[in-house]
Amino acid sequence: xxxxxxxxxxxxxxxxxxxxxxxxxxxxxxxxxxxxxxxxxxxxxxxxxxxxxxxxxxxxxxxxxxxxxxxxxxxxxxxxxxx
Numbered sequence: 393x394x395x396x397x398x399x400x401x402x403x404x405x406x407x408x409x410x411x412x413x414x415x416x417x418x419x420x421x422x423x424x425x426x427x428x429x430x431x432x433x434x435x436x437x438x439x440x441x442x443x444x445x446x447x448x449x450x451x452x453x454x455x456x457x458x459x460x461x462x463x464x465x466x467x468x469x470x471x472x473x474x475x
Contacts, residue, residue, distance in 0.1 A: 414435065414438065417434050417438070418431040418432075418434055419431065421434045
């Protein structure tokens with residue numbers, strides 16, 4: 393949890409929004425394709441996208457821990473452009 397507790401209500405809303413959106417997307421896809429398999433495939437697709445985002449985030453955290461900062465080249469580029 394972040395130390396700044398002023399924005400904690402935003403973190404509490406995410407599970408509610410995710411539950412609503414998942415149910416809505418599953419229902420809409422089931423109605424559009426007239427089969428419950430389409431709804432199940434949307435849930436599987438969302439799980440795969442979540443796993444992919446998790447892997448990308450963990451990879452960027454590993455780079456940060458190893459000292460590989462991806463922001464430095466951008467800072468050097470902007471410093472060269474302003475001079």
